[in-house]
Amino acid sequence: GQQLNQSPQSMFIQEGEDVSMNCTSSSIFNTWLWYKQDPGEGPVLLIALYKAGELTSNGRLTAQFGITRKDSFLNISASIPSDVGIYFCAGQLGGSQGNLIFGKGTKLSVKP
């Protein structure tokens, strides 16, 4: 099946540091989404990207849809303790009914 390679798998950072994570695939996606998941809860949408090259911000979060449509990155600036959680990228293939393919997640830990 389709695969999204998400990296890094985990990150341990100091409060105030910037964070960067990315997803790559051999397939072309027409939508890239970034979700955050807290333990025992459902994924919460952070940023949605619909066009190749699109750069979108949501507060301290910035994400980009790669020009090749095969990758995306998420940056978090000036991290705070509540940024702790697992971040998932998800892509939607063209022609699909919208089912999302998820990356394996990046577990973020922030030290105060």
Added chain:
Amino acid sequence: EPEVTQTPSHQVTQMGQEVILRCVPISNHLYFYWYRQILGQKVEFLVSFYNNEISEKSEIFDDQFSVERPDGSNFTLKIRSTKLEDSAMYFCASKQGTTETQYFGPGTRLLVL
């Protein structure tokens, strides 16, 4: 803000039993999905549903699984005869239109003993 709701939040069942997981999608949404997440793993697509029929399903969604929209608000996932490996979090999601993004419910944690 409207949200997707799911019940129950937790379900424990014996192997071989039938379970029904319930979801109430956001009211003006037209596309509905079920995903599952085995503990510590990524979220996996199970099935999509539109216009009262399944539009796409994954290999995971075998004959033991079925979905239904019994009325104008509920969307259910039934597992006919549960197996140990069905233990997972099950997430319902919905979206309004073809280009919209999906919103996820809080999940039902299913434990099969």
